[in-house]
Amino acid sequence: MSSLPSPSFVPHEAPSFYGLTRARLAERLAERGLPAYRAGQLFSWVYHKRLRDAEGMTDLPRALRRDLVRVCDLRLPRTLSVRASRQQETHKLVLELEDGARVECVSMRTARRLTFCLSSQIGCALRCSFCATGLMGLKRNLRPEEIVAQVIAMGDLHGWQDERFNIVFMGMGEPLANYHAVLEAIRILHDPQGLNLGARRITVSTSGLVPQIAQLAEEGLQLGLAVSLHATTDALRDQLVPVNRRWPLAGLLAAAKAYGQRTGRRVTIEYTLIAGVNDGPDDADRLAAFARELPSKINLIPYNPVPGLSWRRPGPDAVEAFAARLYPRAPAVTVRQTMGDEIWAACGQLGGLGTEP
Numbered sequence: 001m002s003s004l005p006s007p008s009f010v011p012h013e014a015p016s017f018y019g020l021t022r023a024r025l026a027e028r029l030a031e032r033g034l035p036a037y038r039a040g041q042l043f044s045w046v047y048h049k050r051l052r053d054a055e056g057m058t059d060l061p062r063a064l065r066r067d068l069v070r071v072c073d074l075r076l077p078r079t080l081s082v083r084a085s086r087q088q089e090t091h092k093l094v095l096e097l098e099d100g101a102r103v104e105c106v107s108m109r110t111a112r113r114l115t116f117c118l119s120s121q122i123g124c125a126l127r128c129s130f131c132a133t134g135l136m137g138l139k140r141n142l143r144p145e146e147i148v149a150q151v152i153a154m155g156d157l158h159g160w161q162d163e164r165f166n167i168v169f170m171g172m173g174e175p176l177a178n179y180h181a182v183l184e185a186i187r188i189l190h191d192p193q194g195l196n197l198g199a200r201r202i203t204v205s206t207s208g209l210v211p212q213i214a215q216l217a218e219e220g221l222q223l224g225l226a227v228s229l230h231a232t233t234d235a236l237r238d239q240l241v242p243v244n245r246r247w248p249l250a251g252l253l254a255a256a257k258a259y260g261q262r263t264g265r266r267v268t269i270e271y272t273l274i275a276g277v278n279d280g281p282d283d284a285d286r287l288a289a290f291a292r293e294l295p296s297k298i299n300l301i302p303y304n305p306v307p308g309l310s311w312r313r314p315g316p317d318a319v320e321a322f323a324a325r326l327y328p329r330a331p332a333v334t335v336r337q338t339m340g341d342e343i344w345a346a347c348g349q350l351g352g353l354g355t356e357p
């Protein structure tokens with residue numbers, strides 16, 4: 001990662017518009033003697049009418065249009081590349097940030113919904129042993145505007161034709177390790193005068209930062225929570241998801257249960273199936289027992305290969321057998337359809353693979 005500014009991006013003095021909540025934008029406008037409702041007008045122009053040039057914002061006073069550049073910066077990161085899967089249902093975008101860092105995000109379309117998978121960090125410190133992002137180590141946290149910009153880039157790509165879409169924080173990084181920026185971005189996306197994205201359409205996925213799960217439960221938002229479990233014994237989870245050594249399974253499941261009870265939402269238990277490692281009948285039985293402990297659903301993810309790592313995806317029969325063993329014992333089970341693995345866009349594959357423009 002270069003520490004030099006990208007040649008395409010000369011920093012402005014004003015903060016990025018996309019990292020400002022409406023309240024914070026109103027404060028900046030008030031410093032110039034302007035009323036709070038101007039912040040709502042700006043949100044409407046940018047997030048509803050998709051205008052990113054102050055000149056066209058015809059209901060704003062001419063002086064504000066001229067001076068807006070001192071209040072906030074309306075420019076967005078450049079989209080460096082877009083790769084589409086063979087069926088065109090998955091797109092992987094690479095955005096170039098102000099310091100030259102590159103962030104990856106993925107849009108996925110199924111018959112039922114459009115979902116944007118967002119990154120929260122460049123790289124990741126948690127180093128889960130099967131994940132391409134973990135191999136990078138942590139480069140830096142993303143700022144709120146760099147998270148919101150991913151949604152806008154993917155919305156632009158799809159022409160904003162979908163009235164509704166979901167977002168999941170399952171891209172690069174551990175979102176709860178960048179808690180404040182992620183929550184600030186969520187508040188901006190959730191704003192009824194902005195994109196008005198319902199909290200129930202937003203899922204935060206964690207590898208198990210127990211204190212932050214408890215904190216998230218108290219935010220008063222009905223965000224979806226996904227817990228990346230991947231193993232049902234501490235011995236195996238210590239290897240696959242090393243953060244387990246800090247917060248072992250019992251505490252994680254207690255926090256997830258409390259989250260589900262506090263928010264009234266079922267917690268998604270993510271379970272990556274790795275051949276010969278965690279896909280046996282005993283694993284299925286223990287997983288079902290965990291799932292019965294809390295309001296939950298299980299999402300099975302057949303492993304997506306990463307170059308340089310020796311883990312393997314189980315065959316379709318093994319995946320089916322594992323799911324079949326869970327069905328009568330666990331509350332709800334889905335097998336995630338593998339999407340975008342041929343463009344390195346699937347779960348666990350974000351980390352600079354196939355990202356050259």
Ligand code: SF4
Nearest residue numbers: 124127128131134173
């Ligand atoms: S799986 Fe998630 S938490 Fe684990 S290393 Fe990859 S990005 Fe980080």
